[in-house]
Amino acid sequence: MEAIYQYAWLVPVFPLVGSLILGLGLISFDKTAANFRKGSAILVISLLGVSMVLSIILLWTQIQGHSSFLQVIEWAKAGDFRLTMGYTIDHLSALMLVIVTTVALLVMIYTDGYMAHDPGYVRFYAYLSLFSSSMLGLVISPNLVQIYIFWELVGMCSYLLVGFWYDRKAAADACQKAFVTNRVGDFGLLLGILGLYWSTGSFDFTVIGDRLSNLLESGAIGTGLAVLMGILVFLGPMAKSAQFPLHVWLPDAMEGPTPISALIHAATMVAAGVFLIARMFPVFEHLPAVTNVIAWTGAFTAFLGASIAITQNDIKKGLAYSTISQLGYMTMAMGVGAYGAGLFHLMTHAYFKAMLFLGSGSVIHGMEGVVGHDPVLAQDMRLMGGLRKYMPITATTFLIGTLAICGIPPFAGFWSKDEILGSAFAAQPALWLVCWLTAGITAFYMFRMYFTTFEGDFRGNDQSLRQFLKREAIHGFSISVGPGAMHADELSLNPGDDHAHGHHGHPHESPITMTLPLLILAFPSVLIGLVGTPFANYFTEFIHPPVATGSLHLGVTHGEEFNWNEFLIMGGSSVGIALIGISLAFLMYLSHRIDPGAIANRFPALYGFSRNKWYLDDINDRLFIQGSRRLARAALETDSKVVDGVVNFTGLITLVTGEALKYFENGRAQFYALIVFGAVLGLVVLSGVSG
């Protein structure tokens, strides 16, 4: 078995090779390569399949008790500055490898159906493969520098993929927003990494942790400084895992094609933040202030995401906010020291959320057959309804996913969420309360989504509703863009109609390449939770923090002292609130006993608050975007007036003296010489003064 460890580095290399082949093909032979569709898909998928098999074998040997494996080569050496590069296979990375490869493989299969008519089919596969490679590289990175490199690569792929349909303005804006927001986080992460290296002289997680604790004990560095560095590092996961206040990019990122939303923005990349926290666990555990910040950020984000998801009408946006909320859970679990629970939820969430997103993609695919290729109409739940009749497989799998995310036993989400709630309760009951409430809200909005989409009557052929939605979209659009950008009347109100006439009046089930991944994903969504039940918690036994956590209270008891009463109370309460949420959703959206509109009208402030995403985008817009625009304008003015003036200093003189010196007339060269002499004089005087 040692041989397979020697070649474990091939796991990220296979997809990289695939993307390189496609990319070079596209660059060298544009048209020919773009037409070689099936071949490209099969190539990439089979390469990733090989990686998946390798990963599964690795995970299996790890479960069998193989010791963790670390292989590094010296990458760069300059004096005492050493950078190593390599890969590490331990429990955590083996698990992440399997999660990433399986989800990525299914998403790739799904893509074949979803993108069948897109001209960028091959390009999409190239990007997907590149992303998979970077993500796999990220999870097997043994040190912070390498993680940072792959971190940026993953971010770049996300940028490329969100902006895949770059001719759509919304997508172009969204990818820029994602890029900028992530830069903020990455900048913090980079500073944090550099700070940690500065203080500990290492990029290795455990080494940093050990040395940091020594330094803290000896008082060589202040706690404040250490906490600052910890928080800076946390800024990275905050942006990547969409934690408040850097979560704003994730919902907009849904402008990308749905397979991307499923793979990157639900299952894998956004989990990279949680993964990094897990990797940094040896460091964070010495800094209780940082873990508290992490925990509360997570809990707040969980609540925030859920509360916004209630009022979203776009099916993908709704799922996006639920992702934010679930990521909040994981982050909080990490913060309270529930290492295993957080990663357990990461795993279950990866499967069921990928399935939910792929399901929503299937729904959108079906709706596009009715309303045309218009994201405003095709993704709006108000136009859906009753789709279960037309798309039975999608509906069933979506229901499974919904049940899983709501935490109904025995679906996967129940076990992981219950474990998180339990550890939160053990750490801080207030955290538990927030999360418990959030669980109820989650159940409510997920079933609202399910009921409006799959149950009731189909509303997609209601032309007046369509017009209303279009108008609303344009209205909202013109507000968000700002006055003067584009006049609302210039946007045609019915571009989708001529498409619609060509289609039949009701949606259809998606092709087998799309439903097959859904069916496959349904299995882990139902069953995977069973590996981590509180009475037989194989998962937490397998995944545990790398060093003994002495300073932190570990919320999760390791199975041996399992308490049925406690489990029943905790589990019962969370199932209870979930059921309350489900029944509320049932009453409001299926049996229409309660009119949601009336409630919204009763509390317009609250409704608006949630509908407008807590006005966070507006605050951002006012505070940062307008501010930076103003700054940019000021900079532009400075640029045109001052900088140019300084550059063409003669130009400035020209302004002052009013003489009309032109470019080719002499006078400049003398002036340059004058500057040279003046500079010499100034430098002598200055250095004489300073020296």
Next chain:
Amino acid sequence: MNLAQGVQVVSLGLLSLMVLGAALGVVLANNIVYSAFLLGGVFISISGLYILLNAGFVATAQILIYVGAVNVLILFAIMLVNKREDFAPISSAWIRKGVTGLVCIGLFALLSTMVLTTPWLIASIPASGEQATLLIGEHLFSDFLLPFELASVLLLIALIGAIILARRELIVNEPASGVDAGLMLPERPREGVAVGSDP
């Protein structure tokens, strides 16, 4: 002070006055031809200073190169261009002159402070006097061999460059497919390749 010293002091003073006066004239004269001739005066005066310093070789070289070559070249250039142009008076030119004057005065102040305050190291080797030319020759072929030889490359390239700049351009429409083109030096207009952009 004996006679020789007296002569030296007097000629030093005279030469310095000549250098300063001629240099000021170069800068201040309005007619460029006068400037050029005054420049020659500056060079000659400086070579006089060299003679006072017992540096006969350098003095000769100074006259040969600067007066005989550089200054004559400048005069040729002025005569060849032979274009009298009345420059429009520049309004508020005093700013430029003022700034330039400031920089110059600053530099002058700086350098004179330096000259007065610096403890100069005096070379311990006795002045070579009449042997100077010989010594220079020895140096050129021992420890200054490399720069001496490198100067030949410099001259070669300056020669080639001068020829390129000066040679007449025989423009043909298209290079005759590379054959028998030894005599032609085609340099056709550069359509298709704009080096830069519009100014």
Next chain:
Amino acid sequence: MDVPSLSTQLNPLVILPELIVLTALVVVVVCDLIVGRTASRWTPYVAVSGLLVSVVQLGFQWNNDHAIAFLGGFNGDALSIVFRGIIALSAAVTILISIRYIEQSGTALSEFISILLAATLGGMFLSGADELVTIFIALETLSISSYLLTGYMKRDPRSNEAALKYLLIGASSSAIFLYGISLLYGLSGGATKLVDIGTALTLSTGLGDPSIGIVIALVFVIAGVAFKISAVPFHQWTPDVYEGSPTPVVAFLSVGSKAAGFALAIRLLVTAFPVVWEQWRFVFVALAILSMILGNVVALAQTSMKRLLAYSSIGQAGFVMLGLIAGTEQGYASMIFYLFIYLFMNLGGFTCVILFSLRTGTDQISEYAGLYQKDPLLTLGLSLCLLSLGGIPPMAGFFAKLYLFWVGWQAGLYGLVLLALVTSVISIYYYIRVIKMMVVKEPQEMSAAVLHYPVVQWNLPGMRPLQVSLISMVLITSLAGILSNPLLSLANASVSNTPLLQSFIKASTVSVSITDVDSHL
């Protein structure tokens, strides 16, 4: 002095690499004269192979114990070998990318190459020159050849103007430099060798403050060097000259000439001016701050690709100065490493710019719009090189920048490193702007130049070398970062094998620790 001992003291084999380049130069000139115009088909390759052989020969001299040649006039230590290698390589690439350009402009190729070789020769001698006269002659060889190259397109008024400006400003800065070294000659009591000057200055200064004469000599000398590396405020010639000159010349000026300037800076300052270490550090801090800010900020407003690269090269020079200011062993190594990487990424970028201007006849950034649709290879190459210049991982430029900043940080230059970080973020903006222009444009937004883009043909005469240089430069730029260890160890070894740097570093760290102790007391 008898002949054998003279030849051991001259030790002429040290300049064998230069002799090879010189031979190539003579072969090019003479064969062009004898054979005629057809010679230009193969003379470029003679020159390139001469340069490459010279680089190989430099490699053989790596562990040369008798590095001092010409009675102390020339020093062939590891430091000079590395810089001579950089200059020779940059010249080789420049010749490869200039063949088609010069042919298409209808000027004579062989003369161009011989002037370029002379410039290379000057730069190589400058890197190893250990004595004032040699330094000045080598500097002038480089400068005068550069003026000639700049004005090579004499039918183009912009080229003429650029050459004239370059000549005038260059002459002033040479004059200042000459004044500075003549002061040195006087201050040291008639020494011309840098080592002797350094000793004399140290002796005359003793423990007191350095005299104002030394400071003036220092600043004057730095002014000459700063002109070569185009550091603000000695940079004004750069944009005009870059815009007017033939693009291959710009490529050489921005890499080869700059490397020679840095080599001169290191050798001169470290050998002759250890006594005013504080002062020259201070001057370079000022130059670095100004260069980083002005170069990168003004580059934002440029509309012409060549001007953009001109200002970006000013900014890049500012980054490189960080290593010099740090003054540690790592500092010099990081400079060398950065210059190596800069060689590849900048020449790669210029190759792409040349290709584009050959095919469309323009350098305007706005004309690059939509290039991705017509020429993906060129787009990819230019994007990779620009990303590397901006310092985006995993390109080589990122690692080079990281190393420089890291060294600066370790040397305690916190403010400078932060400024460098901020300005390099600014630089990313203008590099990305070009990439965005090329990639993210819809077909209808394509510029006129791209719309009439000719069919990509590599089999035209002179295009193959361009292709070779494009692909190899881009490949190295993308891979040299990830596989940077050979280059890094080369840079480190060149510093640790150079005795003068070692003794200087030792002395300066001792003096620093003494001042530390003083300040603590």
